[in-house]
Amino acid sequence: MDGRDEAAAVAAIEGEAGGDADEVTGFAGIIGRHPRMQAIFEVIRRVAPTGVTVLVTGESGTGKELVAQAIHSQSRRHAQRLVPVHCGAIPEELLESEMFGHERGAFTGAVTSRIGRFKLADGGTIFLDEVGDMSTKLQVKLLRVLENGQFESVGGVSTQQADVRVVAATNRNLEEAVAERQFREDLYYRLRVVPIEVPPLRARREDIPLLVAWFLNQLHTAKGLPRFTVSPEAMEVLVAYRWPGNVRELKNLLEQMVVLGPADCVIRPETLPPKLHGRMAGDGATSGWTTPPWDFDGRGIDFYREMESIEDRIIARALDISRGNKKEAARLLQLNRTTLLEKLKRKRESRAIPALAADASRLGPIPLVPEPQAVPVGELLGLAGGQALRA
Numbered sequence: 001m002d003g004r005d006e007a008a009a010v011a012a013i014e015g016e017a018g019g020d021a022d023e024v025t026g027f028a029g030i031i032g033r034h035p036r037m038q039a040i041f042e043v044i045r046r047v048a049p050t051g052v053t054v055l056v057t058g059e060s061g062t063g064k065e066l067v068a069q070a071i072h073s074q075s076r077r078h079a080q081r082l083v084p085v086h087c088g089a090i091p092e093e094l095l096e097s098e099m100f101g102h103e104r105g106a107f108t109g110a111v112t113s114r115i116g117r118f119k120l121a122d123g124g125t126i127f128l129d130e131v132g133d134m135s136t137k138l139q140v141k142l143l144r145v146l147e148n149g150q151f152e153s154v155g156g157v158s159t160q161q162a163d164v165r166v167v168a169a170t171n172r173n174l175e176e177a178v179a180e181r182q183f184r185e186d187l188y189y190r191l192r193v194v195p196i197e198v199p200p201l202r203a204r205r206e207d208i209p210l211l212v213a214w215f216l217n218q219l220h221t222a223k224g225l226p227r228f229t230v231s232p233e234a235m236e237v238l239v240a241y242r243w244p245g246n247v248r249e250l251k252n253l254l255e256q257m258v259v260l261g262p263a264d265c266v267i268r269p270e271t272l273p274p275k276l277h278g279r280m281a282g283d284g285a286t287s288g289w290t291t292p293p294w295d296f297d298g299r300g301i302d303f304y305r306e307m308e309s310i311e312d313r314i315i316a317r318a319l320d321i322s323r324g325n326k327k328e329a330a331r332l333l334q335l336n337r338t339t340l341l342e343k344l345k346r347k348r349e350s351r352a353i354p355a356l357a358a359d360a361s362r363l364g365p366i367p368l369v370p371e372p373q374a375v376p377v378g379e380l381l382g383l384a385g386g387q388a389l390r391a
C-alpha cells in the first residue's frame with residue numbers, strides 16, 4: 001500500500017469510527033489517535049532524519065517493532081536495510097556471532113565464516129529487540145559499537161567498522177535492571193538518547209474502535225477474507241476489556257473471529273470469548289462445551305462438518321488461553337507450530353473469497369452494524385441447526 005492508499009484507508013476508517021476526518025489517525029502504518037500516540041508520531045517525525053539512537057519501551061504487543069520500522073522508513077537510510085536482531089532467548093555465543101559474525105573454525109560447527117547483522121545493516125538501521133535480555137559481556141561490545149562503530153567478529157582479529165543507526169526495544173524496566181546491576185548504566189544512557197514509551201492499549205481506549213476497523217479492513221482487503229463488522233454492543237465489550245496482550249492480542253482475536261467466527265460475519269457480544277466479559281477460567285462459563293448434539297435424532301449428522309467444528313472450537317479455545325500466541329496455542333494442543341499454522345491457513349483459505357483475494361489492494365469503508373441481532377452460539381460455531389452451546 002502506498003502512502004496515498006494508506007491515507008485514504010485511514011480516512012475511511014476514521015469516518016466510520018465516528019471521528020473527524022481532518023484529524024491525523026495514523027502514521028507510517030501505526031494507527032492511533034490518542035494524544036500519547038500523536039506525541040510518539042511527532043517524536044518519530046523529528047528523530048527519524050537525525051540518525052540518533054532510540055530506545056523504545058512498552059509492554060509486549062504495544063507496537064514497539066512498528067515504531068522501529070517507522071523510524072527507519074522515515075529516515076534517510078530507508079533505501080538500505082532494516083536488520084532485526086532478537087536478543088532474547090538466544091545463547092550468548094550465538095547472539096555474539098549473530099551480531100558481529102564469525103570466522104571459519106571460531107567454534108564447533110563454524111564450518112564457514114559468516115557476516116554479522118551489524119555489517120549487514122551497514123548504511124541502514126539495526127533493530128535490537130529485547131535488548132534488556134543481553135548478557136553483560138555483550139553489553140560491553142554493544143557499547144563499543146555505539147561509541148565508534150567498531151567491532152570484531154567471533155574468532156576474528158581485525159577490527160571492522162559499520163555505519164549503523166541503532167533502534168533498541170525492550171519490555172523490561174531497564175532502570176530497575178540497572179539498579180539490580182543486570183544492565184550497564186553507561187549502555188542504558190547511550191541507548192536512550194531519545195526514549196519512546198509506547199502506552200499499553202488500556203491507556204488509550206479511544207484507539208480501540210479505530211484499530212478494530214483497521215484490522216478488519218486489512219483481513220478483508222489484504223487476505224481476501226469475508227468483511228466482518230462489529231455490533232455497537234460488541235464494540236463496547238472490546239473497548240472495556242483490559243487487553244493484557246495489547247494490540248497483538250486484539251489483532252489476533254479479530255483474525256480468530258474472522259477465520260473461526262459466525263457465518264453472518266457480525267461480531268456480537270455473545271460471539272466474543274468469555275474472558276472479554278470479565279469471566280475467568282474455571283467458573284464453568286468458559287469452556288463452551290455442553291451436551292454434544294450427537295443424539296442423531298434419526299436423521300444423522302454431517303460427520304466431517306461436525307469434526308471440523310469441534311476442531312474449530314478446540315483451536316479457538318487454545319488461542320484464547322494463549323492470548324493469540326500461536327506458538328503457545330500449538331504447545332497447549334501438543335501440535336507442531338507449523339501444523340497449527342497450516343490448519344489455520346487452510347481454514348482461512350476455505351473462507352477467502354477468491355475474487356477479493358485477487359483484488360487485495362482495493363480498500364473500502366468499514367460499516368458498523370446499527371441493530372445487532374442475537375445469534376445462537378451454535379450457529380457461530382457452524383453447528384447444524386444452531387445447536388446451543390454456551391459461550
Ligand SMILES: Nc1ncnc2c1ncn2[C@@H]1O[C@H](COP(=O)(O)OP(=O)(O)OP(=O)(O)O)[C@@H](O)[C@H]1O
Nearest residue numbers: 029030031059060061062063064065066171247248
Ligand atoms: N498502533 C498500531 N497500529 C497498527 N498495528 C499495530 C499497532 N500496534 C501494534 N500493531 C500490530 O500488533 C502486532 C504487535 O506489534 P509489535 O510486534 O510491534 O509489538 P511489540 O511491542 O514489538 O511486542 P513484543 O514486545 O511482544 O515484541 C503487530 O502485528 C503490529 O503490526
Ligand SMILES: [Mg+2]
Nearest residue numbers: 064065129169
Ligand atoms: Mg517486538
